[in-house]
Amino acid sequence: MLSSRAKYATRALLDLSLHYDHGPVQIHEIARRQNIPVKFLEQILLALKLGGFVQSRKGPGGGYLLARPPDLITLGAVVRAMDGPIAPISCVSVSGFHECGCPDPDTCGLRTVWKEARDALARVLDGTNFADICVRHREHQGTAEEFTDTLLAKSTPKE
């Protein structure tokens, strides 16, 4: 239900959040660590820059860095910037101005359910910022006794 674009974008921002205050990070570093196709990541970072989430510096020693501290970037904002409104269906979106094409939105019994779904989802995504995510990440890192830059995933193909 989430595009690859958004998935990669969040992973990239997590990476940048973990390296906040440590200078610019290069595209190909992020790509390697987060297992993202380099050229695709390029486009995504460009979009994130356009959205005001990151800054970039060219030339040697350059790379990408967050445009504001991690706690001021919510998951919801990123997902919206990449995939558009969070609503499962356009007619219950609060940010967009779309129709869903149902015969009569006012009497549609489905709309109220979609709206509940949208609200439940938005509550989670808008209620979480990248500082939170960093904290969770480092907790797991601690308990799992794992360290920086696990070069290759251990492929856990259950679910």
Place this chain on the structure above:
Amino acid sequence: MLSSRAKYATRALLDLSLHYDHGPVQIHEIARRQNIPVKFLEQILLALKLGGFVQSRKGPGGGYLLARPPDLITLGAVVRAMDGPIAPISCVSVSGFHECGCPDPDTCGLRTVWKEARDALARVLDGTNFADICVRHREHQGTAEEFTDTLLAKSTPKE
């Protein structure tokens, strides 16, 4: 975040639920009332039949009808049958067996959030069946003073 397929499927099932106990309903009737492209609806109903949600009868007087009472069909089941797992990202799906490609699922700070999102969404969708939706629909119908078969949608052809 929801495919047209799933959107139309739920509208079609709502229509069939409202006509439960009233004999088969023809594809083109559903299409007209619910404002769905006929040929696309054909495929969708076929899929719904394969999924055991509806039955069909050919020939004159034929059409589609629910395979079980509306209160035994949840929104979640339908969405899953159409779009696959409800999870925003594959690695937190309980029904599917996919990887998300992140370097280390065990320490990924994003996974816990995606999981919360998935659970919030699943709670709503799995907790609602088509009998509920019919009730809501008829309530709104009452308050809006609308009646059967709004012949033409008010045609807002954006989205």
Place this chain on the structure above:
DNA sequence: ACTCTAGTATCCCGATAGAGTATAGAGATT
């Protein structure tokens, strides 16, 4: 009663346009 037939509806196959995913390479900036 039995068969034929016309009509009606689902069923199935294939073709098409468009969005999203991903890769490659040349160009611009510091």
Place this chain on the structure above:
DNA sequence: AATCTCTATACTCTATCGGGATACTAGAGT
């Protein structure tokens, strides 16, 4: 020279349309 920036391109998947095959019903004719 290192790095970001842009443009073009191929591939896949979704949404849609069209044509025709198949199954069922009801009525006409024998």
